Amino acid sequence: MHIVITGGAGFIGKKLAAALLASDGVVLEGQTKQPLEKLTLFDVVEANGLPADSRLRTIAGDIADSGQIADLITEDVDAVFHLAAIVSANAETDFDLGMAVNLDGTRHVLEACRSLGSTPRVVFASSVAVYGGDMPEVGYDDMILNPQTSYGGQKAAGELLVNDYSRKGFVDGRALRLPTIVVRPGKPNKAASTFASSIIREPLAGEPAVCPVSRDSVMYVLSPRRVIEAFLHALALPGEAFGPARMLTLPGISVSIGEVEAALAKTAGQNVADRIRWEPDDMIQKIVSGWLPDFDAVRARKLGFRPDESIEEIIQAHIEDELGGVIR
């Protein structure tokens, strides 16, 4: 089996790659387990830091270049995780780049898969940024999409394409709307949500972090562990399980920033939680206040997707997975 991951040098791409390489084969529901023969990571830079493995290939290129994507998705490709994206704040400041990567890039992936004639599985990373405007306290599966950012609009359009290409039998697609992923390892990125990870990650590493939003701000979050599980589960599920819409919102948990702070104190000590500096930023507060606070992910839960138990569990998982169990 040959799997391609676009955005393969990103942290989710690399974790997904590591999980695939560590598994003893990929099971697609209703089929026997197939060995992973080849794993190709595509991104703007070559993915690094992964264990040496003869099955692994890393390619640097441009998702917005249809020719490169046609070369990437070769006849032997069975499945594609399409994670490559320009994140929210970046797509907002560079509209054309967002369109080229988030919309055209998705089309190139779908077209390349279609050209194979073998209906490969495509798992598309969408986002709860497709929601916006007037929202209820708790979102629901049939809630209307109303993106208020270019990133959200491009992801929503990408979902429509994944759905239609699947209906036409060109690909066997599925789109997962990701909650805010907490705790992202590494450095802050250009997403408006980057502080959500920083206020946990930096204090645990002995560094201060700025929190630009109020303690009563609420987020809908999912951990890296669970998002990797979700991607693998989405690959395994038969397409028909999704019914007439191939897109769904993943189950997450709803937490306030105050609850994050309290969980950090409980898990790592008050001195760690005290490393959060509270510096309100009206612009970011406004963006975060427009986010989906909670979601009742009935469809996804029925299909076997699952959220984290608690924010404490998320913090503990980060300490184990990224810090070798050591808090500074």
Added chain:
Amino acid sequence: MHIVITGGAGFIGKKLAAALLASDGVVLEGQTKQPLEKLTLFDVVEANGLPADSRLRTIAGDIADSGQIADLITEDVDAVFHLAAIVSANAETDFDLGMAVNLDGTRHVLEACRSLGSTPRVVFASSVAVYGGDMPEVGYDDMILNPQTSYGGQKAAGELLVNDYSRKGFVDGRALRLPTIVVRPGKPNKAASTFASSIIREPLAGEPAVCPVSRDSVMYVLSPRRVIEAFLHALALPGEAFGPARMLTLPGISVSIGEVEAALAKTAGQNVADRIRWEPDDMIQKIVSGWLPDFDAVRARKLGFRPDESIEEIIQAHIEDELGGVIR
């Protein structure tokens, strides 16, 4: 004022052109009336049959060619009605053509408008084909979009672009989701809905018409008169009136095919209604059964859009507007 109509050789484009030429100026809400100085109709063929008028220019070209659209939407353009589209059944059989016209064509129009830097008004013709899957008896403004055709998917993606380009201040857009337009004048087209007009139009012209669906099939319809009113009203409204979503579903009326037959008999005589031949077609029946049967267009009514009073009124308007009052 210079207005461009894409799809200008289609029947809605021509009626809209005639209405604009006949008016003594265009009023944009909050602004004074402006004289129409130039009206450009763009389509795959040159629009014909319109009264000679020095303000009128007809251009034949390809909406899928970005260069042609950049040339079309010149600096003096104040508003664009973007009606050009590949209709449902055609977009289903020729997927690439549908994508090129319905999605790329819309992007070209938006990009050309954006490049002007003057935030022109764009009125985009969308469709209730953006709805699908499990639907309630009566649709509502916040109902989720779930297109089950490529045409519907492309229109939904186009709406997202119109909305985001408007949010970014690139255009001042608004997208109207059109009900099934009844009675379309002229010949049957490649839309799955074409019979809906044929079963009124052909009998009134003394010809037989085939009805491929059952009498209890229900449609959500709007007349040509009202759709022209709606486009002009949408142009006049200030963009802010639409709130955080620039797309809305127009008010229509819900009628069964049996009611259409009865209204035809009542308006034109039983002998005319008897010209409908009932020849069930499972494929078309299946498509029509998946259509939105009714919609409570609260937002649009609040903004001043209005439906027809009855199917009898729609038939009578067709007799007046297209047949010079004469039934054969």
